[in-house]
Amino acid sequence: MVAFLAVAVAILAASLLLLSRRRTHLPPGPRGFPLLGNLLQMRSVLGSPMNLQNLARQHGAIMTLRVGSVPLVVISSSQLAHEALIEKGSIFSSRPSLSERQVRLSNDRRSINAAPYGHHWRTVRRNMVSHVLSPHRVHAFEPARQRVISELVEKLRQTSQRADSPDGPAVPVLATLRFTVFSLLSYMCFGQWLDKDAVNGVERMLRHLITSAGRGGRMSDFVPLLKIVQRSPRDLKLEELVGERRELLLPLIQRAKLLAAEDKLDQNSYLSSLFSLQRQEDHQLKLTDEDLIVLCSEFLNAGADTTANTLEWSLANVIKHPAVQKKLLEEIHSSVGDKPVTEKDIDKLVYLKAVVKETLRKHPPGYTTLPHAVTEPCKLGGYDIPVHATLLFNIYAINNDPELWTNPDEYKPERFLEGPGASADFTASSGVLNLIPFGAGRRICPGLGLATLHVHLVLARLVQEFEWNTVPGDTAVDLTPIQEFTVVMKQPLRATLKARRL
Structure with missing residues (x-):
């Protein structure tokens, strides 16, 4: 009886919303089912960039997918994305609250990514940017970067010298890179x-947690009244993983507090800044230990996942395109010489930067941005955007727009050395928003600079130190993507390598 009443009330609410929308000039979109709209099509559409691209071709660069009671507006145009995220950034900078699982994961939307636009979001984001991600603080972690990269190179060198096969044994690339990146970020955090063992344990737990929370939505995410009658085993698993996160991270936070009290904690660490924020008399903020757990896990996940996956995609393309690997090595030799590449050398390696940009154009962390919400009714592209709408920006469409990129299906780093691509960057500073793997505007990923530094530095060192090849007997590198928390290689990259110098 309770379930029946909940469904009836939900249908009535959706019907009233549909009636009210008749007075709203929403963007066009595909036909859906009565009341449910396009909800039953969402997984196939959002899980496949080609399906989303085909819909955009049919209905336009701005279209509406009706998902229960929520209009979902998808932007597939560079110009409209610039209008929304840059020109009208203050209106389009909030986050919707759709998924109960994401709310649970973020401690009721207290993380930077999940928080709505407001005082809490501004404060914690400003703290991360100014105290951890500023150029001065990033530079302070240079010795830590040198340590983990040297350990990585030595580990791979030992692997390459084994006699398992003429070309050396296969290297599980992603797992190796994730450990390196996570080791570095855990030091920066704690x-x-x-x-x-601690690095592997925390990394494994957080990966399980985000993949569990990030898998496809349920009807109750879009018809909120159904939450009282729809509960799945995945919800129970998520609660178990959230508890495990607390058990693993809280002792590390408590130990950091003791070290801080003894003046033995690295003052540049993320936790050091959060402890300072906790001591401020800001009654609107009131950071709890649960907030610290959420903020630390966000810092670790966001930095490790994107960086390690981008490095894997980069190496996969370097192997698949030997001319790119050769040209990259030649640039390192001519600009740096025989000494190991350092971060001071990165600005001289223009082809390296082009390789990373092209990798992120072809293989962005997500097919769309994280969802945005508007803070007031507005117009976009001549259409009405109501305050309860959710917006997604179609990264895949923008990155593969033939009007922006010549032969977009081709992997060609040279496109960023001359012509329109030469001025492209990740922040739209040139006034053109044509490369947005990290989002754009006020909600752009705050760790963009740190992540790209790590990708540039590690990739340069790995190409400088080793020749990368496919595993003998394997077929060609498979670049088929699959959507997990981020877009990853369906077949994880395995590679063999030869040391270029002893």
Whole structure:
């Protein structure tokens, strides 16, 4: 009886919303089912960039997918994305609250990514940017970067010298890179080095947590009244993983507090800044230990996942396109010489930067941005955008727009060395928003600079130190993508390598 009443009330609410929308000039979109709209099509549409691209071709660069009681507006145009995220950034900078699982994961939307536009979001984001991600603070972690990259190179060198096969044994690229990146980020976060078992344990738990929370939505995410009658085993698993996160991270946070009290904690660490924020008399903020757990897990996940996956995609393309690997090595030799590449050398390596840009154009972390919400009714592209709408920006469409990129299906780093691509960057500073793997505007990923530094530095060192090839007997590198928390290689990259120097 309760379930029947909940469904009836939900249908009535959706019907009233549909009636009210008749007075709203929403963007066009595909036909859906009565009341449910396009909800039953969402997984096939949002899970496939080609399906979303085909819909955009049919209905336009701005279209509406009706999902229960929520209009979902998809933007597939560079110009409209610039209008929304840059010109009208203050209106389009909030986050919707659609998924109960995401609310649980973020401690009721207290993380930077999930928080709505307001005081809490501004404060915690400003703290991360100014105290951890500023150029001065990033530079302070240079010795830590040198340590983990040297350990990575030595580990791979030992692997390449084994006699398992003439070309050396296969390297599981992503797992190796994730450990390196996670080790570095855990030090930046907690201000202390974690041993191998602790790094692997925290990394494994957080990956399970985000993939569990990030998988496809349910009807109750879009028809909120159904939450009282729809509960799945995945919800129980998520609660179990959230509890496990607390058990693993809280002791690390408590140990950091003790080290801070003894003046032994790295003052540049993320936790050091959060402890300072916790001591401020800001009654609107009131950071709890649960907030610290959420903010630390967000810092670790966002930085590790994007960086390691971009490095894997980069190496996969370097192997698949030997001319790119050769040209990259020649640039390193001519600009840096025989000494190991350092971060001071990155600005001289213009082809390296082009390789990373092309990798992120072809293989962005997501097919769309994280969802945006508007803070007031407005117009976009001549259409009405109501305050309850959710917006997605179609990264895949923009990155593959033939009006922006010549032969977009081709992997060609040279496109960023001359012509229109030469001025392209990740922040739209040139006034053109044509490369947005990290989002844009006020909600642009705050770790963009740190992530790209890590990708540039690690990729340069790995190409400088080793020749990368496919595993003998394997077929060609498979670049088929699959959507997990981010877009990853369906077949994880395995590679063999030869040391270029002893």
